[in-house]
Amino acid sequence: MSAQQVLLEAHAVAKHFGGVKALHDVSLTIRRGEIYGLIGPNGAGKTTFFNCLTGLYKNESGHFVFDGARLAADAPHKAAEVGIARTFQNIRLFGNMTAIENVMVGRHLRTRAGVLGAITRNASTRAEEAAIARRAEELLHYVGIHERAHDYAKNLSYGDQRRLEIARALATEPKLLALDEPAAGMNGTETDALRVLVEGICRDGVTVLLIEHDVKLVMGLCGRVAVLDYGEKICEDVPAVVQRDPRVIEAYLGGSLA
Amino acid sequence: MSTAIKSLARHQHWLALLVVGVVLLLVPFVAALGGQAWVRIANFAILYVFLALGLNIVVGYAGLLDLGYVAFYAVGAYTYALLASPHFAIHLPFWVILPLGAGLACVFGVLLGAPTLKLRGDYLAIVTLGFGEIIRIFMNNLNAPVNITNGAQGITLIDPIRIGGFSLSQSSTFLGVTLSGPQKYYFLLVGLAILVIVINIRLQDSRIGRAWQAIREDEVAAKACGINTRNIKLLAFAMGASFGGIAGGVFSAMQGFVSPESFSLMESITILAMVVLGGMGHIPGVILGAVLLTGLPEALRYGIEPLQKMVFGRLLIDPESLRMLVFGLALVLVMRFRPAGLWPSPQRRRELSESTD
Numbered sequence: 086m087s088a089q090q091v092l093l094e095a096h097a098v099a100k101h102f103g104g105v106k107a108l109h110d111v112s113l114t115i116r117r118g119e120i121y122g123l124i125g126p127n128g129a130g131k132t133t134f135f136n137c138l139t140g141l142y143k144n145e146s147g148h149f150v151f152d153g154a155r156l157a158a159d160a161p162h163k164a165a166e167v168g169i170a171r172t173f174q175n176i177r178l179f180g181n182m183t184a185i186e187n188v189m190v191g192r193h194l195r196t197r198a199g200v201l202g203a204i205t206r207n208a209s210t211r212a213e214e215a216a217i218a219r220r221a222e223e224l225l226h227y228v229g230i231h232e233r234a235h236d237y238a239k240n241l242s243y244g245d246q247r248r249l250e251i252a253r254a255l256a257t258e259p260k261l262l263a264l265d266e267p268a269a270g271m272n273g274t275e276t277d278a279l280r281v282l283v284e285g286i287c288r289d290g291v292t293v294l295l296i297e298h299d300v301k302l303v304m305g306l307c308g309r310v311a312v313l314d315y316g317e318k319i320c321e322d323v324p325a326v327v328q329r330d331p332r333v334i335e336a337y338l339g340g341s342l343a
Numbered sequence: 344m345s346t347a348i349k350s351l352a353r354h355q356h357w358l359a360l361l362v363v364g365v366v367l368l369l370v371p372f373v374a375a376l377g378g379q380a381w382v383r384i385a386n387f388a389i390l391y392v393f394l395a396l397g398l399n400i401v402v403g404y405a406g407l408l409d410l411g412y413v414a415f416y417a418v419g420a421y422t423y424a425l426l427a428s429p430h431f432a433i434h435l436p437f438w439v440i441l442p443l444g445a446g447l448a449c450v451f452g453v454l455l456g457a458p459t460l461k462l463r464g465d466y467l468a469i470v471t472l473g474f475g476e477i478i479r480i481f482m483n484n485l486n487a488p489v490n491i492t493n494g495a496q497g498i499t500l501i502d503p504i505r506i507g508g509f510s511l512s513q514s515s516t517f518l519g520v521t522l523s524g525p526q527k528y529y530f531l532l533v534g535l536a537i538l539v540i541v542i543n544i545r546l547q548d549s550r551i552g553r554a555w556q557a558i559r560e561d562e563v564a565a566k567a568c569g570i571n572t573r574n575i576k577l578l579a580f581a582m583g584a585s586f587g588g589i590a591g592g593v594f595s596a597m598q599g600f601v602s603p604e605s606f607s608l609m610e611s612i613t614i615l616a617m618v619v620l621g622g623m624g625h626i627p628g629v630i631l632g633a634v635l636l637t638g639l640p641e642a643l644r645y646g647i648e649p650l651q652k653m654v655f656g657r658l659l660i661d662p663e664s665l666r667m668l669v670f671g672l673a674l675v676l677v678m679r680f681r682p683a684g685l686w687p688s689p690q691r692r693r694e695l696s697e698s699t700d
Contacts, residue, residue, distance in 0.1 A: 139567060140566075141563065141566070141567070161563075161566035162566055162569050162571045162572070165566075165567060165568060165569030170567075171567055173564070173567075177561050177563060177567075178561070178564070179557050179561055179564065179565075180561075181560060182553075182556060182557070182560065186553060189553055190553050190554065190556075190557045190565070190568050190570070191568050191569075193553070193554050193568060193569060193570050194568065194570070196550055198549065198550045199551065200546070200551055200578065200582065202549075203545050203546050203549030203551055203552070204541075204542050204545050204546065206545060210549075214549070214550070217550070253568060254568075256568075257568060257569050
C-alpha cells in the first residue's frame with residue numbers, strides 16, 4: 086500500500102484510566118476514500134480510541150499519523166484543523182442555537198474574521214459572513230434537514246439531530262469524518278436513510294471512520310472492519326472474513342465462557 | 344399593502360431611535376432642575392451601562408462568571424490618575440491615557456484569564472473574586488517603600504478630560520446654552536455608551552460571537568468543531584477588561600479623585616447584578632439593569648425620608664438601612680419571579696425554562 090493511499094495510521098496507541106487498560110497498543114490503518122468500521126462489545130474502547138484520535142484524551146503511548154504528519158496529542162481544535170471531524174455518541178449540539186447556526190459554528194475553523202472585522206463590518210467580513218451562511222444552508226440541504234434550518238437544535242427530532250451533527254462536522258471540511266454510533270436509537274427507516282447519507286459522503290471524497298453497534302449496518306457499509314475487545318484489536322479485515330472470525334464471535338457471544 | 348406595513352415598521356424603528364435620542368438629549372437638562380447632583384447620578388448610570396455591557400461580553404456572551412471585573416475598572420482608573428495628576432507631576436492628555444489604560448486592563452484581563460481557562464462556574468467565580476481583591480489590596484498598599492498609589496488616601500487633583508483649552512470640568516456656553524461640567528461629561532459618556540452598544544450588537548452576530556455562544560453551550564463540542572477555546576475565551580476576558588479600563592479612566596477624570604475603596608468587591612457584585620437582573624446577554628436588558636440599579640438606590644435615598652414623614656409624621660427607620668433593605672428585597676423578588684432577568688433575550692428565557700422543566 087503506497088503512502089498516497091494511507092490517510093490515517095494509528096501506531097500502538099495505548100490509554101489507561103488508573104489501572105484499567107482502555108486501549109492496549111492499538112494499531113490500524115485507514116485508507117483514503119474507504120468507509121472503515123470499528124466495532125466491538127460495550128466497553129471495548131471504541132469511543133476511547135475516538136477521543137484519543139480527536140485529541141480529547143491524551144494517549145499514554147503510541148501516536149497517530151494523519152495525512153503524512155504526526156498528530157499533536159491533546160489538542161482537539163488542531164485535530165479538526167488538519168481535517169478530522171467527529172460526531173458524538175451522546176449527541177452534543179449547541180441546543181439553544183438554531184440548526185443553521187450550529188453548522189455556521191462548524192465554519193469557524195475555515196474562516197478568518199476577527200473582532201475588528203466584526204465591529205467594523207467591512208466588506209470582506211460581510212462577504213465572509215454571507216459565504217458562511219450560504220455554505221451552512223448547502224450542508225443542511227445535503228443532509229436533508231434544510232426545512233428545519235431555523236429551528237433550535239434541541240427541538241429537532243433525534244434522527245435530525247444526528248444529521249445536524251454530521252452537517253456541522255462536514256462544515257469543517259474534514260478529510261476524515263469520524264462517526265460515533267450514528268445509528269444508535271434509530272429505527273429501521275432512519276438507519277437506511279443514514280446508510281444512504283454516509284455512502285454519499287464517502288462518494289464525495291470524505292473518508293469515513295464508523296463506530297457502530299448495529300453490526301448489520303457496519304457489514305453493509307464498510308469496506309474494512311476492525312474489532313476491539315477489552316482495548317485490544319482482535320481482528321481487522323473485510324466484513325465477510327471478520328464475521329466468521331472465531332475470536333470475534335467469542336467476543337460478541339461471551340468470551341468468559343470460552 | 345404589505346410593503347406599506349413594512350415601511351411603517353421601518354419608520355417606527357427610526358421614530359423609536361428619534362425618541363430615545365431626544366430623551367437622552369433632555370436628561371441632563373431635566374436632571375439639572377433638581378441640582379447638579381442628579382446630573383452626576385445620570386452620569387454614573389451611563390458609566391455603569393458602559394461597565395455592565397463590557398462585563399456582558401464576558402458573562403453574557405462567553406458565559407464566564409467573572410466576580411473580579413472591578414479590578415479592570417481600578418486598573419483604568421489608576422492609570423489615568425497616575426498619569427494625569429500632581430502625584431508624579433505627569434500630565435498626559437486623555438487621548439494618550441485612555442487607550443493606555445484600556446491596553447493595560449486588557450493585559451490584566453489576559454493575566455487573569457490564562458490561569459482560569461480550565462475553570463468554570465463557581466470555581467471561576469472564586470478565582471476572579473480573589474483577583475479583584477488582590478488588585479484592590481495592591482492599590483491600598485503600594486505606597487511603601489516607594490509611594491506609587493498613595494495607599495488608602497488615594498490620588499487627588501486628577502486632571503479633567505481636556506481638549507486644548509476646553510475642559511470638561513468647567514461650565515461653558517455654546518450657542519446660548521450653558522453646559523455645566525457634569526453635563527459635558529454626560530454627553531461624553533453617552534457617546535462612549537453608544538460605542539459599546541454598537542460593539543456588543545455587532546459582536547453578537549459574528550463569527551466570534553457564535554464561537555462564544557458555542558463555548559457557553561458545550562465546550563467539548565466547540566473544541567471538536569475546531570474552535571481554539573483558549574484563545575476565544577481569552578479574547579472575551581481581554582475585551583471585557585478593556586472596556587473596564589476605559590470606564591475607569593473616565594471615572595478618574597470625572598471624579599478628580601480615586602481611592603481603593605471605590606473598587607471593592609461590592610462594586611463587582613453590583614455590576615454583575617446589573618447584567619443578571621437586566622437579562623444576561625441581552626443588550627436592552629443590561630442597559631435597563633444598569634440604569635435601575637444606579638437610579639433606584641438614589642431615588643430611595645431621596646424619597647424615603649419625606650415619605651416616612653408624610654405617612655408616619657416622623658422618621659421611623661433610618662433611611663440608609665431601609666434603602667438597602669428595599670433594594671435587597673427588590674433584587675430577591677426579581678430573581679424569584681423573573682429568573683431570566685427583567686428583560687431577557689428570547690434565548691436566555693428558553694435556556695432557563697428548559698432547566699426548570
